[in-house]
Amino acid sequence: MYRSHAARSNKTTRPRGAGLTSTGWAGGSEARRSWPPAARAPRASREGAGEDGPSAGPANRERDRVRRRVAIGPPPPGSLLPVAKGSVCNAACWRARPVLARVRRLSRLCGSRSDRRTNMDALGDYVWPRATSELILLPVTGLECVGDRLLAGEGPDVLVYSLDFAGHLRMMKRVQSLLGHYLIHGFRVRPEPSGDTDSEAMVAVFGSKGLRVVKIGWGESRFRELWRSGLWNMSDWIWDVRWLEGNVALALGHNSVVLYDPVIGCLLQEVPCTDRCTLSSACLIGDTWKELTIVAGAVSNQLLVWYPAAALTTNKPVAPDRRVSGHVGVIFSMSYLQSKGLLATASEDRSVRLWKVGDLRVPGGRVQNIGHCFGHSARVWQVKLLENYLISAGEDCVCLVWSHEGEILQAFRGHQGRGIRAIAAHERQAWVITGGDDSGIRLWHLVGRGNSGLGVSALGFKSRSRSGTLKAVTLAGSWRLLAVTDTGTLYLYDFEVKCWEQLLEDKHFQSYCLLEAAPGPEGFGLCAMASGEGRIKVVPINTPAAAVDRVLFPGKVHSLSWALRGYEELLLLASGPGGVVACLEISAAPSGKAIFVQERCRYLLPPSKQRWHTCSAFLPPGDFLVCGDRRGSVLLFPSRPGPLKELGAGGKAGAPGTGDGSDGGKSDVAGWGPVSTLHSLHGKQGVTSVTCHGGYVYTTGRDGAYYQLLVRGGQLQPVLRQKSCRGMNWVAGLRMVPDGSMVILGFHANEFVVWSPRSHEKLHIVNCGGGHRSWAFSDTEAAMAFAYLKDGDVMLYRALGGCTRPHVILREGLHGREITCVKRVGAITLGPEFEVPSFMQPDFLEPGSEGPGLIDIVVTCSEDTTVCVLALPTATGSAHALTAVCNHISSVRAVAVWDVGTPGGAQDPRPGLTARVVSAGGRAEMHCFSIMVAPDPSTPSGLACHVMHLSSHRLDEYWDRQRNRHRMVKVDPETRYMSLAVCELDRPGLGPLVAAACSDGAVRLFCLAGLWAASAAPWLKTFHHKAGCPQGALPLRTRPPASGGESWGCVYYVCIWESLLLFPRIDPGCSLLASREAACVQCSHGRQPAFWDLTTCWTRLPCPGASPGAWASLPAGHPLPHCPGPQLWCQQPGHPAHT
């Protein structure tokens, strides 16, 4: 894998960094790239001890020479880096403040490190190389459309996007560090006399106290920075900037206005207001200094309007012309629309006010509040007035489009985390662009009033000619609808023809009738009906006279479902009494005029109260059927339990209850049992759908979750459970959309919702009244349709363009909240076929960073309850979130990675990475999963990440099982895990030792044994400082607290290390740690570190079901006794920590 790269890098035409030798790719990726120790797995600390000291030995020096240094930069310019916690810095945790993953690289590393060190004495004034950031992900705090380009300010960097009319959206360039250590808060484009900003534009970029003017151009359809001024520092915060011909006017933090020449950086005039209050926002109006007007939002919640040009001399304060009050909170943003004389203000009081101000440049005008818009559920950060709309966005992550009359026309939801920080609009294209705190940028379409191409229509079933009331509805493809009435009459409605047509009438299907259309784009033109007396009717829609009847059961048919394999095999499954599922094979005559229905076999469901199946699908390639049942179980049946198998021994695979007479003693009704069962996977409310896609089986259920399953060796295996959006407790289905992502269908209270987990957006909402009524959904790439029964009529919701919506994610957001921990997994080198084009200027690239993507894989976790696997390609300076695991119910505070390998083992040259990850956080919850990152050319990053959930553990799980718990007070603390450390043990079949620092002052030790069988992690040992000397463990060095009592606080950090020298082997009989002579846990309680020797505790470890010390006497190679972990806690509710 390296060879192919080296060949390529020789051929590359890109310029190399000056003065650097191309040392090629000696050594493994680990040796070549070192991550800052802060982001390393603890295990790496062993080899990384000499990381920052002088390298020991020539071999290391050589390695250093070829190694590319990646390091966290020096303490922050711009307060962006970790904030030290107390006196003990949590080294494994980036206290990254907003959404920040800042990777810094020492650029221009001249010569080797060892050379530098030897020269240090000679060069007393040696200038150390400065670190530059390679990638920075911050809240997007500035957005501006310049012609058909979009400028986005992210930290001090500017991102340039092209918003092409042909529908192409492209990131063009990242201009790094334009504003030094200031964060960009806005852009102001100089109005050109010709009004043409398409080819080039002068832009003032400002933020905090910094201002810079850049001239940018788009000659030859590519971005060029033509000129930039110096970075001018102001004496105070800049709230707004306005171009006044060649100069700019600045509204400063304490209510003053400055006229500034941005080209030479010269202050021309400064005019303060008589009221020098602190401002929270300001808006400058006017195109010349004479008519310049400032509207200032003071911290006293008032608006002050005053005219800087009224000052007769410089520095003479000007009295405010008008004071406007109304808001009861600080004003965060305002926008003035000159053509209509309107001013909009957004405030802390969660409202937007619209003021009729007329021409503000005329003193003394009347100000009238014409709109007070409450719609946000949190503070409103931004407001923008357009000719016909008012756009506001706030902390609730919603961007609202209002009419000037104060109605909400559209709501754009999808950003994550702490809100939307910036908005921009492209009026000609009717686009709104929002930038979030999650560092995502999205583009939305303004559609105006009631013209979104969506709508619900009643199909007008009720008529004198059609008797009976509707009982069930189904969609055959996306343009035909079938409905059945309580008289057993089947009707067809064609969306194109728009009229009802009676297909057939059958008295057998009176009062109880199930109706299901066959799947497939046009439903194969088939539908099936089932009656209360065990009768099934399969109807070809075009020739209803050719319908075929079968009587399957003596009793009611509980459910019907179809299973389709390509265009080859079509099955109809019908559940009868006693959990018997009849499997019918449907085939058509070549003429298409007749159909044949043949019973293939019968399956038997596991016993339960409501014993019928709910959904079915073929498992590719087609040997098995996956079914879900009403009890929430997922079952795997052989699709052809052929006669050969039947004759063989044990052919009637596990058919318990075959002869129990539940089916009236008919022996031929006996069915095939499932070959694999996941009992009650979706809880008591049942499974709602099964879908097979991309090698996985996806199931959804009414527990509000969807599962990813894998069939391995004929057994179903749960891989990952994902929750749908909050409040959607009835997940009804799942669809793959053409861009490779999936959408979730479900019911949220009484609404039908199509939700995209990728964009966190409700794509479609239909107020249908809930999922209990008869409904049907169908989607194609061209259109989606949702039909339901309401008021005795069929309602139909149609949207062109399928499930997806035209909104665009220009850039994916990362975590919405603080990132609490980052761990590096490893690096993947992709071949040239996977190369992702780069937009970085390669003129300063070092050897090794050009060429095919060397991609770092890191795991991050965040307060937003997700664990994210990130790919950081070195070449492109971008980050791709490969997957987000959202199993945690509370914030995730720490992750640990171990067992990093390649998918195919050491010999396999295929690129890829596997690792196991354990994450822990609030509510004392711990999850363990394995990840596999493998190349996938279909994704933007060229990589796909597969996640398999292995186990989870919660300290207070017992509490959830308590009855009447709402009446009791839970006395034990709400423990949070603060930090994790992992130590791999040299015993096959035994997982690692995990130490967790807990907020209740304890360190808990877990052995993830038996993990691979997906059992829960057994809890091993708690070290609790309160008890003084913890049972079984010897505190090696602890400082006693100053006074007695409750002295030990939260444990912030824990690490395990092994030392062969410090601690002699204490117990030679300790088989578990025999090869690791001693292990230590260090945990720091804010200021005091404590050390524990694990070997001593290990020998005295209480073992469930065995006498204490039993493990120590186990012979080598003996498997670990099975530890049923969570039960430990069940037996000891209340004070687990004190035991």
Place this chain on the structure above:
Amino acid sequence: MGRTSKDKRDVYYRLAKENGWRARSAFKLLQLDEEFQLFKGVTRAVDLCAAPGSWSQVLSQKIGGQGSGQVVAVDLQAMAPLPGVTQIQGDITQLSTAKEIIQHFEGCPADLVVCDGAPDVTGLHDVDEYMQAQLLLAALNIATHVLKPGGCFVAKIFRGRDVTLLYSQLRIFFSSVLCAKPKSSRNSSIEAFAVCQGYDPPEGFKPDLSKPLLDHSYDPDFNQLDGPTRIIVPFVTCGDLSAYDSDRSYPLDLQDGSEYKYTPPTQPPIAPPYQEACVLKKTGRLAKEIRPQDCPISRADALSQPLAAPQRHTQLAPEVWKWGSEPISTPAQCASICPQSCGLGAEILFPASQ
């Protein structure tokens, strides 16, 4: 999450409720006093940005006990009355407020000025730090009017990037400036307290509230300087080591054996900015989105057909930036990147990978 969750997660929150403090911040002042003996010999104290009033409570308890102690609490917002505390609802940037304070002390300057005010944080750290710095400077400005020489000034600061500027500003007015973090202040919070002792304004300094004290501006390289030019302000943690840890979660039955009883908050907020919005939300009167599908149901044949297909976009891979190379985005190449995307906007689906 029950109502006891917060009591378990934050022991100071719980203790504050049990001891009748209006906010957990009372413990911060108590712990600061433990370390610095702030209240020694103090008879006149001013609490700036007092709401909800927990620091005023501490002041009145500690100083009011010393006989002739007087406490004045100033805030822009309304605050529930407190016994032994004189309240002024006013702006600390106004001279009238300073005069009013002095008036309450019968012309005598104050011995101690404390300010625990912080703006409602926005989450953008540069803005928050700036606003906090301005608040501190405003407090300092009014303190120069009301503080006696040798008096003491305690204010909350955010230890952000420009904090050294604030320190240098404070050092001009006080002989001793310390940065302290009480144990009851959470580790995760960037707040700390500047404890300035020995008020000693520079020669010829005239307090002037009409001009705001601006923060010092950097020499471009000020922050990089080390050695004697850079002021290093000592950082002190305070609060007994045996005090409760604000980040630790404690079980509900604490050591002393007393039985836990849920205590409601001492003083709920008065008229917060979001009050009206909350009332509207509770009564379901927040403006709601008008969705076409919620509009009066139209008959199918009344629906305008065909519906306009929404516009689609493709997202192209970032452009390769090479100096002097030809642009790659010629129409033909665009087509090769995304064959459906040329011309026919309607065909293209949601952000496709190239």
